[in-house]
Amino acid sequence: MATINPYINFNGNAEEAFTFYKSVFGGKFASVVRFKDLESSDFPIPEKDANKIMRIILPIGDNVLIANDVPESMGPVSENENRSKIAVSAETKEEADKLFKGLSEGGAVEMPMSESPWGTYFAMFRDKYGIEWTVEYDSNRNQL
Numbered sequence: 001m002a003t004i005n006p007y008i009n010f011n012g013n014a015e016e017a018f019t020f021y022k023s024v025f026g027g028k029f030a031s032v033v034r035f036k037d038l039e040s041s042d043f044p045i046p047e048k049d050a051n052k053i054m055r056i057i058l059p060i061g062d063n064v065l066i067a068n069d070v071p072e073s074m075g076p077v078s079e080n081e082n083r084s085k086i087a088v089s090a091e092t093k094e095e096a097d098k099l100f101k102g103l104s105e106g107g108a109v110e111m112p113m114s115e116s117p118w119g120t121y122f123a124m125f126r127d128k129y130g131i132e133w134t135v136e137y138d139s140n141r142n143q144l
Contacts, residue, residue, distance in 0.1 A: 013069070116136075
């Protein structure tokens with residue numbers, strides 16, 4: 001079966017954001033590629049973009065979170081646009097609380113962790129990097 005893995009664009013702070021995500025989820029980066037790693041005569045890289053992230057991957061469970069920095073020459077990413085949310089399904093209520101507390105630190109909470117009208121333990125927020133997240137624990141998930 002196919003898997004779906006979120007891919008996020010940043011304005012030069014992908015490594016900082018992913019270091020933060022790694023501190024919340026744990027694990028190690030599966031890959032970190034900088035623009036300078038791909039430089040060639042056919043693909044020159046401006047010095048100001050050389051250390052920016054071309055691709056970074058953080059495994060989370062059976063999935064991966066992927067990102068890159070958008071070079072200035074391509075224009076800025078609107079960090080206040082309404083992007084799709086990254087939905088995290090926790091295995092326990094305690095894990096949901098931990099992930100919510102960690103990821104929402106310094107961000108803007110739209111809906112705090114609480115029982116949702118649809119019967120799950122749920123939160124929705126934008127992290128300090130402008131990325132939108134939901135964290136959810138469904139106590140009925142393991143009973144299906």
